[in-house]
Amino acid sequence: MIRGLSALLLLAVVAFASEVPAGKVSLSSFRAIAILDEGRIKPLDTFARGKLLQFSARETFAGKPAIQWLARVFFDPESAADDKIFRVENPQVTEALGVPAEASLRYSLKQLEPSFPALQELYRRIAPLPDKERDPVQKGVARLYVNVNQYLELQTAFLFAAPSPTLVISEPSVRARLGLPSHQTACSWLELRDLAPNLMTELERSDVSTEVMLAAQGMRQMAGNGAALSLPVLPVKTKEGLRWESPWPLLSAGISETNLLFSIHRLSRLRAAWISSDDAAFQREADGLRQEASSVCKSAGVTPPLKLEVAYNLISPFANARILYIAAFLLLMVSWLFIGPRARRLVTVAWGVILLALLLHACGIAARMAITGRPPVTNLYETFLFVAAVIVAVSLLVERTLGNRLGLLVGAISGTGFLFLAGRFATEGDTLRVLVAVLDSNFWLSTHVLAVTIGYAGVVLSGILGHVWMVQAIRGRAAAAAQTAKLVYGTQAFGLLFTFTGTILGGVWADQSWGRFWGWDPKENGALLIVIWSAMIFHARLVGWVRETGFAAASMAGILVVCFAWFGVNFLGVGLHAYGFSDGARAALYAYGSLQTLLILFGAWFAHARLAQSRGPE
Amino acid sequence: MDRLATLRARACRLPVIRWFLDLRLQILALLLLFLLTLWGTLYQVEHGLWASQQRFFYSWFFVSGGFFPFPGAKLVLAYLFVSLLLVTVLRLSYRAQKTGLILIHWGLLVLLAGGGITHFQAVESFLSLKEGERSNLTSDYRNWEISVWTERAQATNGLPEKRAVEAIDTDRLLGGKAVVFPDAALTLIPRRLFQNAMPNIEAPPSGPQSASGFTGLSAAAQQTDPAQDLPGGEFTVLAAGATNQILLWAGEASPLHLGEKTIQLRRKRHPLPASLALKRFTKEEHPGTAVARRYESRVQLSEPRLSREVLIRMNEPLRFADYTVYQSSYSEEEGVPVSVFAVVKNGGRIVPYLASVLLFLGMLIHFGIMLVGRIRRREAR
Incomplete structure (x- = not known):
């Protein structure tokens, strides 16, 4: 199944991948070069997106893909230094640094350069503080400091291959003796390194030129500076598996392995091809690098699906699925304006669009599973993707049974909403990141986590249907409302079943890894709250405390309980499950909570009154 | 019917x-x-x-x-x-x-x-083992004891010999009454007790004696979880006709020697019906990061009848009798890995x-x- 869906994604990429070579070369091979980052082997394309997202909170620069920006940072750092990519949200940070404020909140390296000493000094003072104790300005400074440093590391990654003003040898006779081509005077570090024996002979001469002495000094200095620069793109097979090397540290340490040196020369030629816009050479070198890395990986038994990941990035399945969900929603809205065959045709089209969206959505999830080798849900971001898919799928089943456009409507709205939320969470970094030790269990990830997540989906769907019920009730459609009420009940039972199962499985997992079945940890409590809430409304229905209105209202409130369990406890930032903590959406969650409460109270009261009115004569 | x-x-x-x-x-x-x-x-x-x-x-x-x-x-x-x-x-x-x-x-x-x-x-405790170390005693998270024993010369085979230790729970001291250790013929009278204490560096040098040389204790703010507290107290010890003023503090690694008697405030010990020896601890990190991917301990479990080698790792605990031993965390002491296990004794775990x-x-x-x-x-x- 996964393989099939992944293959589908790969096929689809052919349509997307025929990009116009902006800049002067095509980056299609370059973006698939492997790099080790945050513990994971990923394509440069993902790496570039991640870095740009981290620096500027966007995945594109000036409307162009991140990989183009990264290529410029690598190969033409001088011009890239003018790109305004450092996002500084807090004006007090730029004020403290003495940088004139930009309306776009984004600054270039050149703009920040004069303030480096001030930035360094500020950071030195806040570095000992743990992140939790830093105020927003201090957090801003720390973030900028880290970003600038990481940027500088990227910017200098390829300098070994660039002609340097400190390595100038202009005398033709010396150049000839060294074996340097006659047309240029500035040399690259790598170039001089390759001519090291000649350089040594030249240094031993009694009439050694000042330029040669300065160049030798410059080389030592550059080697010293480069020793810690990391760009782990060169895999080496070792007894323990794979080790990833970076060009600069290898060169500084005096590399001897010919195959690594060969790869480093490839990197150098890659840069040269980019500079001279030699597309053929660029493809050749990029492909060469990819194939070398992939054969080393393969020999160590590692086969990261880099092409699939690049395809996944290019297609952005979830962003596009979201567009399709929106389109389906609009089609449905329009269908209500018409009656008869025209409306039916529109509904059929909406069915097609939403099925296509769900297919893309599912392909996206399958691709993620193939890339990470994990079950579909391993972090907060993925819960949104998965819950959205489950809700849409169940809604479509409801639609197939009832055929009154309700399922389609709920599916389209939920798909849009949850994928929108997922998009917000995607800005927090690599969403395919590696897992901490306790989560390293595909068995529990695919049982407990999936069961609880499906449970969330059921309870949320029941709540959404509660909203639908409310609209129908307020419009006085008693019969339709009664039918919806049955759905509210059924989906709530579905949610309870899965949440309960998931909670019990969670207890078993906790017993396996922490030594206790239950410990009143916030996430455990969250799941328990859903179970109790759900159990409570079913039993309250038995004693007649709630009927149609009460049940629908309580189901709507169930969404709030799920919100608390799902990410509210992550906002609290305590407990063993605090791996999904995030800062920004807290206010939004509170606002939503208050609005939803008001809606439930007034809506239920109004709906109840309207229903009583419309059913009155019976 | x-x-x-x-x-x-x-x-x-x-x-x-x-x-x-x-x-x-x-x-x-x-x-x-x-x-x-x-x-x-x-x-x-x-x-x-x-x-x-x-x-x-x-x-x-x-x-x-x-x-x-x-x-x-x-x-x-x-x-x-x-x-x-x-x-x-x-x-x-x-x-x-x-x-x-x-x-x-x-x-x-x-x-x-x-x-x-x-x-x-259920009783929860923990066990820290250095590579090569063996133990059949686990430590409580929140309960403390005062132990007294008589130090004798080491046995000739180089292994620490078995010793008779008398221990009382620190809870017994709360009333302020004297506690007698009959075998050691030692009486302990509490003077001042602290839930969480730290050495007082400004105390006069002529104060009571302690294992690590400080002469005063002062109260420290109590932690939200008492497992993180380091209790301590000032005591009068009557033994062999002599009276001594002493300080005991949970933060001290070594015990206090009073003549041939040795006394220590430490986490309450729970005996296991078997001993565990850490043969090897291995940790695997996600490449290029400090994030642990998995860690595991190869342990020799010696029960009275049977000695066997077992592998304990995250999500795969060791179970024997009513005990379950979980890989909890790890640290390093002088370059030697230390594996920390959580040990739960629970007759009803099934x-x-x-x-x-x-x-x-x-x-x-x-x-x-x-x-x-x-x-x-x-x-x-």
Whole structure:
């Protein structure tokens, strides 16, 4: 199944991948070069997106893909230094640094350069503080400091291959003796390194030129500076598996392995091809690098699906699925304006669009599973993707049974909403990141986590249907409302079943890894709250405390309980499950909570009154 | 059969039993449990997990705002347990069609019972082992003891010899009364006790003696979780006709020597019926990061009859007798890896598993019956 869906994604990429070579070369091979980052082997394309997202909170620069920006940072750092990519949200940070404020909140390296000493000094003072104790300005400074440093590391990654003003040898006779081509005077570090024996002979001469002495000094200095620069793109097979090397540290340490040196020369030629816009050479070198890395990986038994990941990035399945969900929603809205065959045709089209969206959505999830080798849900971001898919799928089943456009409507709205939320969470970094030790269990990830997540989906769907019920009730459609009420009940039972199962499985997992079945940890409590809430409304229905209105209202409130369990406890930032903590959406969650409460109270009261009115004569 | 039914019906009418069988009261109990769980979760932000557990979940009652008494989760769960028990005995109709529901109810009952068994008798402790080290004693997280023993010359084979240790729980000192260690012929009189203490560096050098040389202790702010406290105290020791003023502090690694007597304040020890020796600790990190991917310990488990090698890792604990040993964390001491295990002694650890099986079976049968019924009805239509 996964393989099939992944293959589908790969096929689809052919349509997307025929990009116009902006800049002067095509980056299609370059973006698939492997790099080790945050513990994971990923394509440069993902790496570039991640870095740009981290620096500027966007995945594109000036409307162009991140990989183009990264290529410029690598190969033409001088011009890239003018790109305004450092996002500084807090004006007090730029004020403290003495940088004139930009309306776009984004600054270039050149703009920040004069303030480096001030930035360094500020950071030195806040570095000992743990992140939790830093105020927003201090957090801003720390973030900028880290970003600038990481940027500088990227910017200098390829300098070994660039002609340097400190390595100038202009005398033709010396150049000839060294074996340097006659047309240029500035040399690259790598170039001089390759001519090291000649350089040594030249240094031993009694009439050694000042330029040669300065160049030798410059080389030592550059080697010293480069020793810690990391760009782990060169895999080496070792007894323990794979080790990833970076060009600069290898060169500084005096590399001897010919195959690594060969790869480093490839990197150098890659840069040269980019500079001279030699597309053929660029493809050749990029492909060469990819194939070398992939054969080393393969020999160590590692086969990261880099092409699939690049395809996944290019297609952005979830962003596009979201567009399709929106389109389906609009089609449905329009269908209500018409009656008869025209409306039916529109509904059929909406069915097609939403099925296509769900297919893309599912392909996206399958691709993620193939890339990470994990079950579909391993972090907060993925819960949104998965819950959205489950809700849409169940809604479509409801639609197939009832055929009154309700399922389609709920599916389209939920798909849009949850994928929108997922998009917000995607800005927090690599969403395919590696897992901490306790989560390293595909068995529990695919049982407990999936069961609880499906449970969330059921309870949320029941709540959404509660909203639908409310609209129908307020419009006085008693019969339709009664039918919806049955759905509210059924989906709530579905949610309870899965949440309960998931909670019990969670207890078993906790017993396996922490030594206790239950410990009143916030996430455990969250799941328990859903179970109790759900159990409570079913039993309250038995004693007649709630009927149609009460049940629908309580189901709507169930969404709030799920919100608390799902990410509210992550906002609290305590407990063993605090791996999904995030800062920004807290206010939004509170606002939503208050609005939803008001809606439930007034809506239920109004709906109840309207229903009583419309059913009155019976 | 009829007599049984009459008996059940009659029992149901008893006033006390009616309380427990009242569905409305049961729903209110669920509501209370909901509120307690919510409150107890939010409480953790400020006060930590341990304080929240004690206040909301492991208490019969607690007082809110200094005045209002509030039932604790223990009471609510106990009520629900008895209710469920009475429902299963008196109310539930035992017909084949209801098999699913019956199993679900019994499963819940067993689950709650398991929670109770664990709560009342499980003992949690930990064991830190350096590579090459062996031990059959685990340390308590929050309870402390004062141990006294007589130091003798090391046995000739280089191994530490067995020694007779007398230990008393520090709780016994709280009254301020003298404690006698009969075998060591030593009496300990507490002068001042601290829940959490730190050495007082400004104390006069002529003060009482301690193992690490400081002469004063002062109170430190108590931590939200007492496991992080380092208690201490000032004592008068009467032994062999001599009187000594001493300081004992939990933060000291080495014991205090008084003549041939040795005395130490340390985490309470729990003996294991077997010994564990750490042969090798291995840790694997995600490449290029400091994030651990997995870590595991190869351990020699020596039970009285059998010695075997076992591998303990995250999600794969070692179980023997009533004990379960979990890979908890790790550290390093002088370049030698130290593996930390959580050790739980729980006679009822199998109960929640039994409950899970009952619940899953129950749900499967219940929903299966419902599904079959629905299909039949549809076919009939």
